[in-house]
Amino acid sequence: xxxxxxxxxxxxxxxxxxxxxxxxxxxxxxxxxxxxxxxxxxxxxxxxxxxxxxxxxxxxxxxxxxxxxxxxxxxxxxxxxxxxxxxxxxxxxxxxxxxxxxxxxxxxxxxxxxxxxxxxxxxxxxxxxxxxxxxxxxxxxxxxxxxxxxxxxxxxxxxxxxxxxxxxxxxxxxxxxxxxxxxxxxxxxxxxxxxxxxxxxxxxxxxxx
Amino acid sequence: xxxxxxxxxxxxxxxxxxxxxxxxxxxxxxxxxxxxxxxxxxxxxxxxxxxxxxxxxxxxxxxxxxxxxxxxxxxxxxxxxxxxxxxxxxxxxxxxxxxxxxxxxxxxxxxxxxxxxxxxxxxxxxxxxxxxxxxxxxxxxxxxxxxxxxxxxxxxxxxxxxxxxxxxxxxxxxxxxxxxxxxxxxxxxxxxxxxxxxxxxxxxxxxxxxxxxxxxxxxxxxxxxxxxxxxxxxxxxxxxxxxxxxxxxxxxxxxxxxxxxxxxxxxxxxxxxxxxxxxxxxxxxxxxxxxxxxxxxxxxxxxxxxxxxxxxxxxxxxxxxxxxxxxxxxxxxxxxxxxxxxxxxxxxxxxxxxxxxxxxxxxxxxxxxxxxxxx
Numbered sequence: 001x002x003x004x005x006x007x008x009x010x011x012x013x014x015x016x017x018x019x020x021x022x023x024x025x026x027x028x029x030x031x032x033x034x035x036x037x038x039x040x041x042x043x044x045x046x047x048x049x050x051x052x053x054x055x056x057x058x059x060x061x062x063x064x065x066x067x068x069x070x071x072x073x074x075x076x077x078x079x080x081x082x083x084x085x086x087x088x089x090x091x092x093x094x095x096x097x098x099x100x101x102x103x104x105x106x107x108x109x110x111x112x113x114x115x116x117x118x119x120x121x122x123x124x125x126x127x128x129x130x131x132x133x134x135x136x137x138x139x140x141x142x143x144x145x146x147x148x149x150x151x152x153x154x155x156x157x158x159x160x161x162x163x164x165x166x167x168x169x170x171x172x173x174x175x176x177x178x179x180x181x182x183x184x185x186x187x188x189x190x191x192x193x194x195x196x197x198x199x200x201x202x203x204x205x206x207x208x209x
Numbered sequence: 210x211x212x213x214x215x216x217x218x219x220x221x222x223x224x225x226x227x228x229x230x231x232x233x234x235x236x237x238x239x240x241x242x243x244x245x246x247x248x249x250x251x252x253x254x255x256x257x258x259x260x261x262x263x264x265x266x267x268x269x270x271x272x273x274x275x276x277x278x279x280x281x282x283x284x285x286x287x288x289x290x291x292x293x294x295x296x297x298x299x300x301x302x303x304x305x306x307x308x309x310x311x312x313x314x315x316x317x318x319x320x321x322x323x324x325x326x327x328x329x330x331x332x333x334x335x336x337x338x339x340x341x342x343x344x345x346x347x348x349x350x351x352x353x354x355x356x357x358x359x360x361x362x363x364x365x366x367x368x369x370x371x372x373x374x375x376x377x378x379x380x381x382x383x384x385x386x387x388x389x390x391x392x393x394x395x396x397x398x399x400x401x402x403x404x405x406x407x408x409x410x411x412x413x414x415x416x417x418x419x420x421x422x423x424x425x426x427x428x429x430x431x432x433x434x435x436x437x438x439x440x441x442x443x444x445x446x447x448x449x450x451x452x453x454x455x456x457x458x459x460x461x462x463x464x465x466x467x468x469x470x471x472x473x474x475x476x477x478x479x480x481x482x483x484x485x486x487x488x489x490x491x492x493x494x495x496x497x498x499x500x501x502x503x504x505x506x507x508x509x510x511x512x513x514x515x516x517x518x519x520x521x522x523x524x525x526x527x528x529x530x531x532x533x534x535x536x537x538x539x540x541x542x543x544x545x546x547x548x549x550x551x552x553x554x555x556x557x558x559x560x561x562x563x564x565x566x567x568x569x570x571x572x573x574x575x576x577x578x579x580x581x582x583x584x
Contacts, residue, residue, distance in 0.1 A: 112298025115263055116360075117288035117315050130302045206302045206344045 005176040017184050020161035023154075024147045024192070026083050031090030031143060036136075038091075039098030040124065052095060060092035064153045072157070082154035089150060090143040097139025101132030134207055137200040141193055148189045152181070162188070213239040213400065214260055214368065219269030221255050221425070229255040230425035232269070237417075240398040244415035246405055247448070252425030253404045257370050260402060261290045273368065288315055291361030291369040291399075295376045297353040299345040305331070305356050306341040312364040323363075330359040335389060351382035358390070362397070371403045375410070387413055408449055412437070412456050420445050434460050438581040457581065458538035458574055463531060463565075466540060466573045468554045471564035473498050476505045476521040480513055483520050494549035497525055502560030504528045504553045530555045537574055544570050 006013070038056075042049040062070075067085045075081040105128050113123045129136075152163025160167065165181030168174070201208060214237040221230040230252040237243045245253040258264040259271055262283045271278050278286055291312075299308050309327035314320070328341065334355045345353055354374055361369055375383045387410065394401065405411055411418050412433045419430045422444055429441040437457040440446040446453065472490035474483045476497040487495050487510040497505040497520050506525025516523070529543035530553040544552040544567045551564040 106296075108294060108296050108298050109300065111263070112292070112294060113300070115261055115287055115292040115294075115298075116312050117284040117286075119284055127300060127302075204302070206346075209344055209347060 001179070002176060006180060009177075009180070013180055013184060016162050016164065017188060020148070020151055020163075020185070020188060021192075023079065023083055023086065023151050023159075023161055024144060024188075027086035027147050028090055028140065028144050030083070030087045031094050032140065034087070035091050035094030036098055039095050039102065042095070042099050043102040049099065053099070056091045056095045059088050062088075064089070064150060065156060068154065068157050077157050077159070079159050081157060082151070082159035085154065086147050086150055090147060093139045093143045093146070094136075097142075098132065098136050101135030101139075102128055104135055105131045130204075133204050134200065137196065137203070141196045141200075144192050144196060145189045148185060148192060152185065213237065213274060214402065215270075215272045216256070216259075217270045217272070219256075219259065219266045219271055221252070221259065221264060222267045228425050230259070230266075233425070233427055235419060235427060235430060237400065237402060239400050241416040242394060242401040242403055242414050244403045244405060244411040244418045245421060246408060246411045246418060247421030248406060248423065251421040251423050253406075253419075253421045254372055255425065256421070257372055257402055257404050260368070260370055261287050261292060288312055288364065289366050289368070291364075291366045293354075293357045293361045293369070293371045293374040295373045297345065297350075297357040299353060299356055299360070301345055304342050304344060305336070305348070308345065308356055309359045309363050311360055312366075316364055327359070327363060330363050331356075333362070333393065334359045349382075350378045351386060354378060354386055355389070358393075362393075362399075367400060369399045369401045371401060373405055374403075376405070376407075383410075390414065409456070412459065420448060434581045435584070438578065454578075455538055455541075457578065458541060459536045461537045461577045463533070463535060463537060463540055463554075463573075465576065466537070466565045466569050468563035468565055471496050471551065471553070471561065473561060474508065474520055475500070477519055479519055480516045480523060483508060484510055484513060494551075496528060496553060496561065496564070497521070498561050502558070504530050504555065504561050507548050509548070528553050530559075530561075532559070533557060537570070537577065540565065540570050541574060 035056075038052055042052040064085060067088065068081055071081045071084055075084065109131070110123055110128060113127045114120075118126065152160050152166060154160050155163035155167045158164075162181045162185050165177040169177035169181070216233045216235045219230060219233045220228065222228050233252075233256065245256055247253050255264055259266050260273065260278070262278060266279075273286075273290075299305075300311070303311075306324055306327050309330050310320075310323040313323035313326050318326070328338065331338065331341065336352065336355050336359065340348065340352070345356065348356065357374065361371075375386050378386065391414065403411075403414060415433055417430065417432055418436050420428045420436070420441075422428050429436060429445050431439075434457060436445070437449060437453050437460070440449055440453070449456070472486065472492045472494075473496045474486050476499060483495055483497075487493065493509065493511055495508045495510060497508050499505050505521070505528070507528050508520055508523060508525055513523075526548045529546055531540045531543055532555045540552050544550065544565070547567075550567040552567075552570065553564050554562045556562045
């Protein structure tokens with residue numbers, strides 16, 4: 001192990017970490033934007049629930065490499081391809097947890113809100129979604145950590161961010177980039193999770209007392 | 210909006226053919242507590258929920274203050290009607306103060322004004338200010354119900370719907386909450402519709418009681434005394450239960466029962482002195498009293514000759530006392546349990562004011578019953 005390699009490549013490592021983070025935020029962010037409306041629909045319309053869960057479940061079972069290859073004809077070897085693939089994988093957790101969160105709201109609380117003169121949308125925004133938040137946030141945490149580890153797989157289409165280091169190190173039989181890639185991926189996952197716990201605590205003060 | 214609620218030929222039939230409420234005609238009086246009772250599945254909750262359109266009537270009309278509620282916007286209607294349910298239905302993610310401020314906020318009050326009003330309401334229902342920033346799960350069941358009542362009253366609605374609000378709290382707290390509701394009502398004079406399956410609660414709270422039977426039929430709608438004295442049929446009599454006569458006595462006060470003087474003795478005096486008092490009065494039983502004038506217990510002077518010590522150190526039989534706020538039922542209970550056929554009467558400060566005889570209590574009970582029957 002040549003320790004001098006690490007400080008010598010600090011700039012590269014930093015920009016790869018940032019790229020890794022960007023791809024994760026994009027994928028999870030898009031995932032939330034798609035999953036929450038889908039989950040609300042599934043929660044409201046009983047008939048939609050089964051198909052939505054089945055669809056996101058099936059998408060999740062497509063091997064990641066195969067999914068990237070399927071997207072190649074449309075979006076090429078681009079970051080878009082990687083992010084679309086990663087977003088699709090977040091859906092299974094995000095949709096399931098959001099539906100779960102909404103179902104966990106005691107019916108009598110939504111009823112009481114209606115009886116006091118809240119409209120249906122108002123109940124959803126002011127009562128049901130906030131109460132679903134702890135379960136939704138648990139899903140966001142899983143999806144984030146999962147995505148951070150999955151980004152590496154996009155290395156096969158040249159969009160692996162920190163995962164690029166594994167491929168690079170492996171091809172050149174060169175351990176330093178592999179070690180750096182693993183360490184930084186782990187660190188990123190850990191920091192992201194701690195930050196999300198902080199966000200959840202800030203958003204749900206009532207669960208702390 | 211004049212807060213009087215009218216049901217005209219109202220029915221609720223579900224798609225599967227179940228009739229929850231069957232051609233109901235009822236006028237709920239303004240400023241009174243109307244209690245809907247009946248066993249489960251009799252349509253009492255359905256009836257209540259048709260008033261704020263949480264359930265829509267299948268046919269017939271419900272009017273509140275002369276306006277057909279079907280013509281009103283449901284959210285506007287509901288903001289003008291307070292609603293309290295058994296599980297409190299408080300928002301777990303909002304503080305107590307913000308829970309109470311809910312309806313004023315919905316009505317567009319600014320946050321500061323709504324919170325000031327909420328703080329006022331918390332005081333009205335007897336919740337300490339320190340609870341304002343807590344979350345509902347940090348409160349006891351009884352406290353949560355108080356918050357529920359405060360929330361329902363926050364926008365000062367003329368009508369209050371209460372669906373078994375005290376059903377989930379223990380009996381001691383329930384009695385306390387019932388007293389509080391009666392106290393609030395004496396100040397606020399709301400039109401309250403109250404659902405319960407507990408006939409004792411209905412008798413205690415109701416100015417009028419509506420008895421429903423399975424199939425959603427209203428069987429009798431009358432003031433409690435009339436209901437107890439003259440149940441419309443076997444079903445109502447059965448629902449009122451075994452102690453119908455005694456329940457009737459719980460509805461009247463002691464004012465008609467004469468008070469006679471009673472031989473008392475201070476508990477700190479010696480037994481010898483007490484015996485002398487008993488001899489002068491010609492009574493076997495003396496009422497021992499505390500220094501502050503409150504009754505301590507009955508002293509049996511028979512066979513006490515030559516006993517040393519004070520009255521306080523002697524065996525006394527508990528003396529149940531009744532005051533101005535107690536019912537004839539309480540007096541009857543006390544006089545039956547008394548060793549000497551007398552019930553102790555106390556004044557507002559709890560001091561002995563005299564006693565009443567068993568005969569006088571029972572006579573008053575008969576006169577009251579005859580009066581109710583004749584009315």
